Amino acid sequence: MEGVFSAHVRNKTIKRLKLRVIKGQTTLTYDLRSDGGIEVFPLQLGDGRYEIVLYENVSSNKYSKNGTVYLFIKLEDETAPFLHANQYVNFSQESDLVAEAKELCFNKSQKAAYESVCKYIKDHFVYDFIKASIVKASVLPDVEKTFSMRMGICQDLAALTVAMLRSQGIPSRLMIGYADSQYHAWVSTWIDGKELLFDPMIEVNGFGKVKKYTVERFY
Numbered sequence: 001m002e003g004v005f006s007a008h009v010r011n012k013t014i015k016r017l018k019l020r021v022i023k024g025q026t027t028l029t030y031d032l033r034s035d036g037g038i039e040v041f042p043l044q045l046g047d048g049r050y051e052i053v054l055y056e057n058v059s060s061n062k063y064s065k066n067g068t069v070y071l072f073i074k075l076e077d078e079t080a081p082f083l084h085a086n087q088y089v090n091f092s093q094e095s096d097l098v099a100e101a102k103e104l105c106f107n108k109s110q111k112a113a114y115e116s117v118c119k120y121i122k123d124h125f126v127y128d129f130i131k132a133s134i135v136k137a138s139v140l141p142d143v144e145k146t147f148s149m150r151m152g153i154c155q156d157l158a159a160l161t162v163a164m165l166r167s168q169g170i171p172s173r174l175m176i177g178y179a180d181s182q183y184h185a186w187v188s189t190w191i192d193g194k195e196l197l198f199d200p201m202i203e204v205n206g207f208g209k210v211k212k213y214t215v216e217r218f219y
Contacts (some may be wrong), residue, residue, distance in 0.1 A: 004084045006039065008037060018055040019031075088174055096148070097164055110169075117164045154200070
């Protein structure tokens, strides 16, 4: 099992849709496209039983359950969900960012490739202060746009870094939670069995180091 699943509605609808992924005591809620387009979601909570529930908006902020699927997962590797594109880290193997990652990582060890990608982000991107002041909480990262514009908020820059690393077979996670008291996004990567943390926002702005990261969820 590769650690991801795809979902879409059979018939287009004007109603808002949500997908809940439940495992044990953890529930992750996603928006699902209502135009029938296929989206990919991670099974990032490890082996076991997952409950996938579709909800349809009925009025205001009220939703009704519209179907449930159960999945029993045995991952081929615990890092498998963090090697593929998904709704939060959405990239194509034919994209310019993947071509750039290939050039940066060519004939290098995973550690050297990781360092090359991180340095590239630090040297070529800036923080988008304007977007940070107006962005809505529900907006997903657009890694292709971030790459072409050479700027983004913390979630954009972290998702782009993850996309570039994953495209080269380096398992990485988009982490979302708190940097000290600030809501934030950063990158966690496995290299040679060790977890490495990279915070693009700090690197592109020269902000002070964070004393404590608190994870809320990851993709």
